[in-house]
Amino acid sequence: MTKLRELYINGDWVEGGQSVTNVNPSDTADVIGEYAQASVDQVHQAIKAAHNGLAEWRQSGLEERYRILMAIGDELIARKDELGRLLSREEGKPLAEGAGEIYRSGQFFHYYAAEVLRQIDERVDSTRPGIEVETYREPVGVVGVISPWNFPMATAVWKIAPALAFGNAVIFKPANLVPASAWALTEIISRQPLPAGTFNLIMGSGSSIGDALISSEQINAVSFTGSLEVGRRVAAATAGNLVKCQLEMGSKNALIVADDADLDLAVEAAFAGAYSGTGQKCTASSRLIVTDAVHDAFVDKLLKRLASAVVGGALDEGVQIGPVVDQRQLESNLEWIERGKQEGARLIFGGKRIQDRSEGYFMSPALFVDTRNDMSINREEMFGPIACVIRVRDYEEAITTLNDTHFGLTAGIITNSLKIASDFKKRAETGCVMVNLATAGTDYHVPFGGRKHSSFGPREQGRYAREFYTVVKTCYVKP
Numbered sequence: 001m002t003k004l005r006e007l008y009i010n011g012d013w014v015e016g017g018q019s020v021t022n023v024n025p026s027d028t029a030d031v032i033g034e035y036a037q038a039s040v041d042q043v044h045q046a047i048k049a050a051h052n053g054l055a056e057w058r059q060s061g062l063e064e065r066y067r068i069l070m071a072i073g074d075e076l077i078a079r080k081d082e083l084g085r086l087l088s089r090e091e092g093k094p095l096a097e098g099a100g101e102i103y104r105s106g107q108f109f110h111y112y113a114a115e116v117l118r119q120i121d122e123r124v125d126s127t128r129p130g131i132e133v134e135t136y137r138e139p140v141g142v143v144g145v146i147s148p149w150n151f152p153m154a155t156a157v158w159k160i161a162p163a164l165a166f167g168n169a170v171i172f173k174p175a176n177l178v179p180a181s182a183w184a185l186t187e188i189i190s191r192q193p194l195p196a197g198t199f200n201l202i203m204g205s206g207s208s209i210g211d212a213l214i215s216s217e218q219i220n221a222v223s224f225t226g227s228l229e230v231g232r233r234v235a236a237a238t239a240g241n242l243v244k245c246q247l248e249m250g251s252k253n254a255l256i257v258a259d260d261a262d263l264d265l266a267v268e269a270a271f272a273g274a275y276s277g278t279g280q281k282c283t284a285s286s287r288l289i290v291t292d293a294v295h296d297a298f299v300d301k302l303l304k305r306l307a308s309a310v311v312g313g314a315l316d317e318g319v320q321i322g323p324v325v326d327q328r329q330l331e332s333n334l335e336w337i338e339r340g341k342q343e344g345a346r347l348i349f350g351g352k353r354i355q356d357r358s359e360g361y362f363m364s365p366a367l368f369v370d371t372r373n374d375m376s377i378n379r380e381e382m383f384g385p386i387a388c389v390i391r392v393r394d395y396e397e398a399i400t401t402l403n404d405t406h407f408g409l410t411a412g413i414i415t416n417s418l419k420i421a422s423d424f425k426k427r428a429e430t431g432c433v434m435v436n437l438a439t440a441g442t443d444y445h446v447p448f449g450g451r452k453h454s455s456f457g458p459r460e461q462g463r464y465a466r467e468f469y470t471v472v473k474t475c476y477v478k479p
């Protein structure tokens with residue numbers, strides 16, 4: 001019988017009321033494990049424990065915090081292949097991407113270990129004589145961390161690492177489709193000398209456990225990454241309690257291919273942006289906005305690239321596009337394909353379930369042409385390996401089309417013109433812009449986030465994380 005992987009509350013491993021079975025989307029006969037599901041009561045226990053942990057952890061010495069974060073980062077990096085394999089097995093991204101995500105997660109811990117030592121407090125003169133004024137940052141408190149399934153380790157870590165670095169206690173609620181990576185991370189953290197309750201893992205469904213967490217008046221902040229729909233719910237629940245929140249949500253990113261683009265580069269950027277990670281990335285380029293002059297040549301080249309794409313099991317050698325994460329997402333992708341056709345878009349490649357691999361949730365990467373920006377396939381996030389080409393007259397129409405969306409996470413352009421690149425950097429209404437690069441793929445030491453309905457609240461990552469995970473105190477002293 002499979003060993004039950006338990007919850008981690010107040011420094012102890014504890015069973016939940018129920019459990020879920022985690023299966024490999026490349027091969028549904030492969031059971032990864034049984035994972036405990038927290039009860040609402042246990043959410044409240046975790047919150048209480050986190051307050052106790054916080055009281056001690058916020059007083060910890062900087063050197064101690066630095067050492068703990070470095071040690072977690074070291075272990076993630078040392079075990080990147082083993083944990084990357086586990087991540088790929090549960091989420092479905094190819095092995096290199098799984099290992100890369102673990103390595104990146106280790107880098108996040110190292111980065112925030114260094115941030116622990118970067119103190120930015122100030123002592124200033126008062127406007128009144130004889131008074132000293134200091135401004136300093138204190139931990140925000142108990143932080144609920146809610147993460148999505150598509151980056152099971154990295155999205156969680158880019159929240160947990162700064163939370164711990166700045167002296168907060170954490171309650172981590174991972175997506176229920178990917179408990180194995182969350183559990184492995186928790187096991188690593190559990191071996192560090194953190195005060196009991198400083199870090200807690202509660203696994204369970206979003207609608208019960210997640211909702212109990214975000215609805216609590218006893219937490220101080222929620223950092224959420226996931227869909228727009230759930231993000232709105234998190235915003236409403238936390239606002240009602242005046243709890244600080246930070247939301248990173250979906251998008252409808254576009255890559256512009258300009259008249260003067262290097263088309264080989266454009267095809268590689270479009271392929272990587274639209275189909276890597278099976279298109280299951282918030283930064284995926286699901287809209288390919290191509291100027292009339294290069295449209296046909298670009299589409300021809302992209303079709304050739306798609307014909308050579310290797311779709312297969314995440315753990316198999318040489319695979320470029322793994323499975324869709326589960327049956328529900330696969331059905332949703334196939335429904336989008338039908339909807340696109342009904343709207344008048346022309347499907348010229350893929351978009352079908354791969355039946356000879358019926359043990360997993362495989363589909364061929366899809367390409368639509370003759371699409372308009374007002375079609376629902378270009379308005380709503382599909383979250384699958386589906387790209388839509390939008391033909392435009394020129395760069396001016398391209399940038400207008402790019403900005404005509406209620407999302408705004410990333411945007412890319414392929415051009416050899418410095419003038420166009422410079423104009424694009426200023427006019428794209430997104431949080432991240434990429435020139436001659438895919439829309440997906442970011443660094444870990446700079447802010448990441450979007451505009452419009454893609455993001456809400458203070459930015460994540462890099463030095464900007466301090467804003468969310470701390471609160472400012474202004475202290476007046478008359479000696």
Ligand SMILES: NC(=O)c1ccc[n+]([C@@H]2O[C@H](COP(=O)([O-])OP(=O)(O)OC[C@H]3O[C@@H](n4cnc5c(N)ncnc54)[C@H](O)[C@@H]3O)[C@@H](O)[C@H]2O)c1
Nearest residue numbers: 147148149174175206207210211226227230248249250282
């Ligand atoms: N902008 C970014 O940085 C970024 C990064 C990765 C993924 N995403 C987005 O994430 C989405 C895919 O992930 P998903 O399907 O896991 O998203 P989701 O919104 O369904 O779930 C995200 C998390 O919220 C939890 N949740 C669900 N209902 C809840 C509720 N009522 N209260 C509290 N928590 C609840 C889920 O259990 C999960 O842990 C896509 O929209 C994608 O664009 C965004």
